[in-house]
Amino acid sequence: MTTAAPERRGAGSAHQTASRPPPWRDVRYLTWTFQAAVVAGLIAFVLWIGDNLDANGLELDYGYLDRQAGFPIADSDFRLTQPVSDALLEGLANTGRLVVAGVLLATVLGTLIGIARLSQNFLLRTAAQWYVEVIRNVPLFGIFLIMYSGVALTVLPHPREPLDWSGVLYASTRGVAIPWYEASNVRFAVLVLIVIAVFVGAFTVFTRITDRTGTPYPTLTIAFLGGVAALVLGWIILGLGITAPERQGLRASGGITMTLAYFASLASLVLYTSSHVAEIVRGSIQAVSKGQGEAASALALSGVQRMRFVVLPQAMRIALPSIGNQYLNLAKNSSLAAVVTLPELTKITQLAIANQSGPAVPALFLLLGIYLCISLTLSLIVNVLNRRLRIVER
Amino acid sequence: MKRSVIRVIAPVVLLAIVGAACGDDDDTETTRGSRLTEVQGADSKLDQVIAADVVKCGVRDDLPGFSVADEAGEHIGFDADFCRVIAAAVLGDATKVEFVDVATEARFTALQSGEIDVLVRNTTWTASRDGTEGAAFVHPTFYDGQGMMVAADAGFASIEDMDGAIVCVAGGTTSEGNVQSEFERRGLAVEVTSFEDVDLLQEAFIAGSCDGWSSDVSQLTGLRSNYPDGPDALVIFDDVFSKEPLTPAVIDGDSRWYDAVNWAILATVQAEEYEVTSENAADSAAGDNPAVVAFLGGANADGTVVDPGLGLAPDFALQVVTQVGNYGEIYEEHIAPLGLERGVNALWSADEPGLQYAPPYR
Numbered sequence: 168m169t170t171a172a173p174e175r176r177g178a179g180s181a182h183q184t185a186s187r188p189p190p191w192r193d194v195r196y197l198t199w200t201f202q203a204a205v206v207a208g209l210i211a212f213v214l215w216i217g218d219n220l221d222a223n224g225l226e227l228d229y230g231y232l233d234r235q236a237g238f239p240i241a242d243s244d245f246r247l248t249q250p251v252s253d254a255l256l257e258g259l260a261n262t263g264r265l266v267v268a269g270v271l272l273a274t275v276l277g278t279l280i281g282i283a284r285l286s287q288n289f290l291l292r293t294a295a296q297w298y299v300e301v302i303r304n305v306p307l308f309g310i311f312l313i314m315y316s317g318v319a320l321t322v323l324p325h326p327r328e329p330l331d332w333s334g335v336l337y338a339s340t341r342g343v344a345i346p347w348y349e350a351s352n353v354r355f356a357v358l359v360l361i362v363i364a365v366f367v368g369a370f371t372v373f374t375r376i377t378d379r380t381g382t383p384y385p386t387l388t389i390a391f392l393g394g395v396a397a398l399v400l401g402w403i404i405l406g407l408g409i410t411a412p413e414r415q416g417l418r419a420s421g422g423i424t425m426t427l428a429y430f431a432s433l434a435s436l437v438l439y440t441s442s443h444v445a446e447i448v449r450g451s452i453q454a455v456s457k458g459q460g461e462a463a464s465a466l467a468l469s470g471v472q473r474m475r476f477v478v479l480p481q482a483m484r485i486a487l488p489s490i491g492n493q494y495l496n497l498a499k500n501s502s503l504a505a506v507v508t509l510p511e512l513t514k515i516t517q518l519a520i521a522n523q524s525g526p527a528v529p530a531l532f533l534l535l536g537i538y539l540c541i542s543l544t545l546s547l548i549v550n551v552l553n554r555r556l557r558i559v560e561r
Numbered sequence: 562m563k564r565s566v567i568r569v570i571a572p573v574v575l576l577a578i579v580g581a582a583c584g585d586d587d588d589t590e591t592t593r594g595s596r597l598t599e600v601q602g603a604d605s606k607l608d609q610v611i612a613a614d615v616v617k618c619g620v621r622d623d624l625p626g627f628s629v630a631d632e633a634g635e636h637i638g639f640d641a642d643f644c645r646v647i648a649a650a651v652l653g654d655a656t657k658v659e660f661v662d663v664a665t666e667a668r669f670t671a672l673q674s675g676e677i678d679v680l681v682r683n684t685t686w687t688a689s690r691d692g693t694e695g696a697a698f699v700h701p702t703f704y705d706g707q708g709m710m711v712a713a714d715a716g717f718a719s720i721e722d723m724d725g726a727i728v729c730v731a732g733g734t735t736s737e738g739n740v741q742s743e744f745e746r747r748g749l750a751v752e753v754t755s756f757e758d759v760d761l762l763q764e765a766f767i768a769g770s771c772d773g774w775s776s777d778v779s780q781l782t783g784l785r786s787n788y789p790d791g792p793d794a795l796v797i798f799d800d801v802f803s804k805e806p807l808t809p810a811v812i813d814g815d816s817r818w819y820d821a822v823n824w825a826i827l828a829t830v831q832a833e834e835y836e837v838t839s840e841n842a843a844d845s846a847a848g849d850n851p852a853v854v855a856f857l858g859g860a861n862a863d864g865t866v867v868d869p870g871l872g873l874a875p876d877f878a879l880q881v882v883t884q885v886g887n888y889g890e891i892y893e894e895h896i897a898p899l900g901l902e903r904g905v906n907a908l909w910s911a912d913e914p915g916l917q918y919a920p921p922y923r
Contacts, residue, residue, distance in 0.1 A: 223674040224695065231693075239741040239753045247741055316761060320768040327769065340768045341727065416725065417772070427770065428754075507761075508754050518755065519736055520666045526693065527670045 187310040209556035220528065227529045231519070238518045240510045242426055251519050258515030259537065265429070265511060267500045269436040273497060274490070276437060277444025284476065295445065302442035306475070307500055310439055315431035315507040323427070326417040326492040340427065344412035349424035350405070358401045366394035420525035432504035432511075440497045444490055454479055484556050491549030495542045503539070512537060599883075606811070607872050609625040610651055610678055618644035619663040619677035623759075625783045628684050628777060636660045639895040640681045643702055643809060643826060645885045648824030650877040655884035665734065672812055679811050679822055682884060683777075685735060686808035696810040699823040700830075703896075704905045706801035706914050707739050708778040710785060713796045714851045715772065715787035720800055724749045729771035731753040732760045740775050743802040759784070775794045777805050783899045817872050824871050830919040831856060832887035834908055839890060840883040856883075869922070878922075 191197045220227065232252040240246060240257050283295035302310070320340055324330055329339035345541040348355050370390040377384055412422030455478050463473040505514035516534045520527045603909060607832030610616055617779050620640055622630035628638040636644075645655040671677045673695045683705075684690075686698040696843065709728070711717045717726075720743065728744075728751055730736045744751035754771065756762040766774055767789070774781070778801060785795045811819050819845045832838075835853045837845045846859035854860075855867040858876030866875045874880070885891065892906065 225670065225673060238755075239737055239751075241752055247738055247745075299681050305649045312761075320764055320770065321922040323768075325691070340765070340770045417769075418725075418727075427765075506757055508756055510755070514755070517666060517757070518737065518745040522738060529664055 185212070206418050225526075225528050227532065228526065229529055229533070231530070232527060235523065236519065238522045240515070241428075241496050241508070244509070250515040253513065254519065255533075255537075258510060258512040261509060262498075262501055263542070264433055264475035265501045265504060265509070268433055269440065269497050269501065270494050272433070272437045273440035273444055273493070277441035277490075277493075278448050280441060280445035281448025281452065283471040284445060285452060299442045299445050301517045302438050303446070307435065307439050307481065308503055308506070310435040311431060311503050311506055314435045315427065319427040319431050328386060329414065329419075331414055334413070335430075337412035337414065337422070339417075341418050342424040342426045343430065344419035344422040344424040346409050346411045346421075348402075349410045351409035354405050354407060358398070358405055358407065361401050362394050362397045366390050369393040419466050425510075428504065428507050432501070432509050435503075436497055439500070443496070444495050447484075447486050447489045447493070448482065451482040451489075453483050454482045484558070487549065487553050487556060491546065491553070494545050494549065498545055499538055569646050570755065596719060605660055605872075606678055606738050606815050607651065608655060609819050609820075614649045615657050615659050616644065616651060617659045617661055617676070617678045618647070619661050619668055619671055619680040619682055621682050622642065622662045624683065624780065625787070626779065626901075627894050630660075630662070639703065639891060642885055642891045642895065643681050643829075644757040645678070646829055646881050646891075647681075647809075647822055647825045649880040649884045650828065650873055653820055653874060653877075653880050655880075667729060667877075669696055669810075672810060677813075678818075679809055681809040683779075683807045684810060685805045686810075687735065690810075695813045697813045697815075698808040698810045699819065700826045701806035701808040701916075705777040705778065705779050705805035705807050707736055707775060707803040707805060708781055708801050709740075709798045710774045710776075710781045710795050711772065711798070712766075713794055714857075715897075717772070717796075719798055720744070720749070720802070723751070723773060724774035725751070727752045727754060727770065727814060728773040728775050729754045729762050729766060730775050731756050731762050736775055736777075739803040757810065763788075777807075779896070779899065779901055781902050786900060820871050821873055824869075824873065825881060827857075827919040829886070829888040829891065830917050830923075831880060831910070831922055832882045833889040833917075834910060834919065837882055837884045837887060839883055842879055846876070846879050852923075867923075 187193065208243065232255075233250050234247050236245075236251045236254045237247055238254070239245060240254060243257050245254060245257050246444070260327070280298060283291050284299065286292045286295070287398055322339045323338055323343070326339040326341050331335060331337050367390075370386055373384045373386040373389055377386065410421040412419040413434050414420075418424075457479065460473055463477040468476065501511060502513040504511050505517060508514070510518075512534060516530050520530050564720065595719060602731075615871075617784045620628040620636055622628065622636065626638055628640040630636050637889070641660065644658045644660065645742075648654040648658045650886045660675050661671070663677065663680070668680055668682055668684065669690070672680050680696070681702070683703070686701060691698060701782050709720055709723075711723075717723055723744075726738050726749075730753055737755050740751060741755050754765075756765070762774065763784070765771055772793075774784075776784070778797065781797050785797060788795055788837075809822065811822050822914060832842070835845070835850075836855060837853060842857065845853050846857035848854060848859075851861055857879040858866055858874070859879075860866055870876075886894070888908075892903065896906075903911070903913075903915060905915045907913055908918055909915065909918040
């Protein structure tokens with residue numbers, strides 16, 4: 168009874184097949200099997216790697232993390248005698264700076280270009296299309312090299328004849344310097360938090376008022392002006408100074424200097440990722456029912472209002488998961504910055520391997536593990552956002 | 562009834578999968594076992610190389626003078642010739658070399674995993690590498706040192722003038738740390754930018770991103786001679802601020818293979834000291850200086866030959882010198898054209914003595 172002969176089943180149980188498919192088409196059974204297969208495959212793979220390492224006399228020994236690094240890191244206070252683990256943290260900080268700035272800029276630029284792709288204006292629409300099609304279809308590695316040697320090294324002047332708008336901007340092939348705050352980082356962080364709080368607060372309050380009364384306010388403008396006012400007042404009250412870039416020898420002193428490596432890496436990542444984001448934004452806008460936009464027009468909303476209040480909020484819901492994928496790509500692609508000398512995670516790992524202090528195989532495993540953690544963290548943030556944006560169904 | 566079908570099939574499938582996984586495991590277990598016997602048993606790398614009839618030599622393909630690959634894929638240079646020296650000594654034929662281009666960060670892994678038999682890839686012998694990379698270094702083929710190159714019109718006369726400078730280094734080596742230590746030792750500030758690629762470094766240097774360009778003097782000399790604005794646009798300081806003994810390496814713990822490789826290289830130095838060249842080697846082997854005859858594996862007056870028991874043929878030195886050359890000949894062919902004098906790489910017995918010294922062959 169327990170063993171089912173196929174002929175008997177085929178002939179005698181037509182009504183049963185209708186209610187429950189055979190095992191090779193039964194979803195519950197298939198998912199279970201596939202998961203078991205994947206887990207078994209993964210275990211086998213890990214064992215296989217372990218055996219390979221053993222057979223070749225390579226050990227996964229992470230003792231090197233506590234050993235002296237022996238290499239310097241550009242643009243940092245890192246000392247040669249600090250351990251490799253400190254160097255990796257320094258690299259993680261550089262990767263973090265690149266990823267955070269890259270994600271913000273790529274989102275803004277990508278959204279603008281995505282909207283431009285649907286513009287009524289022929290020139291704008293075509294330019295945006297060319298941007299997307301060209302940037303999206305070339306290798307990112309090439310973009311990095313072009314940004315570094317073709318753009319930064321070529322456009323910026325030789326340090327002996329720098330571009331010097333005294334006190335405002337100082338640019339040469341050794342970096343671009345702008346004025347910056349002069350105070351402890353803590354005070355600056357407090358100021359940033361205050362400004363963000365004022366901006367978000369003003370935005371929320373006026374949105375609520377509009378929602379309740381129906382009276383339109385220029386919410387964004389008010390929030391922006393509030394932010395600027397908070398910035399100026401806070402700057403004076405907290406007593407933050409300003410340092411301006413001054414020429415000293417062949418470099419700028421004072422202000423904050425953006426290195427060519429950081430510029431080239433950020434520009435490449437933003438260009439590349441924004442071209443993908445633009446396509447997602449365009450697709451998501453087009454996926455919002457056309458009637459929504461028409462209804463907004465019927466209510467006499469302006470073009471900008473229609474986008475901001477009706478179309479984009481709905482498009483964002485559709486776009487977010489895909490854009491989140493692009494954030495993950497950006498985080499992983501940031502490893503290419505090593506090519507243009509930015510001392511980020513990958514570069515630090517390479518240096519650690521080359522400087523006898525880090526054996527290759529464990530160091531590369533660790534590198535992969537760190538990128539995995541970065542990706543999972545980003546993914547978690549996107550998932551939380553996604554859950555908050557989801558339509559609440561009753 | 563369907564449910565019961567699943568109950569029967571599922572464990573079978575699961576078992577099959579686990580079985581497959583374990584089967585994999587067993588396979589690798591056997592391979593590992595056999596490889597372990599290879600290393601532990603009487604089978605030295607020396608026997609393996611003789612059995613395979615080829616020396617797998619880890620080199621690079623992009624360093625003029627030391628090892629570059631030409632259009633035909635043939636490796637030419639100082640390091641490449643020492644690969645041939647080893648093949649001539651061990652196999653009696655300098656052409657039995659398989660050149661393997663290895664990346665800087667993969668070179669020691671390649672050695673440990675047996676992908677290459679010997680690493681001759683202008684690698685500096687350091688204590689940490691000796692201790693942690695599973696490599697054993699033989700006789701240094703080239704005593705190098707790290708130096709500093711600047712633009713001739715930059716107004717620097719020595720490292721002392723370079724306080725606060727940006728120094729660019731082609732990375733993946735110990736060079737970054739050396740620059741930083743040297744500037745710290747002199748109480749100077751420095752910022753070290755580490756490039757992966759020499760070509761990109763050169764572009765940045767020309768555009769003015771770097772004050773100084775630091776690398777081993779042998780490499781700087783080669784780069785200077787190929788500089789787009791001509792060699793006179795660049796100056797290499799006389800200060801050398803690190804010891805870089807470029808040394809071939811073999812896997813740790815295989816003393817027979819280590820001895821064979823070491824003496825193959827030492828034979829080139831000894832040959833130069835005996836003034837045995839690729840031209841006169843055959844005559845010298847039958848000559849009247851008993852020490853030279855013994856060294857070249859010729860029969861002495863009583864018809865016997867000297868075999869020091871290195872696992873090499875008695876006439877290995879003769880093969881090395883006739884097929885490749887002595888140390889001086891190899892140097893003249895590949896390093897001298899770069900514009901580098903013998904300097905510390907001269908023989909200890911030369912008029913201006915250097916460091917190249919072979920233990921007595923007896």
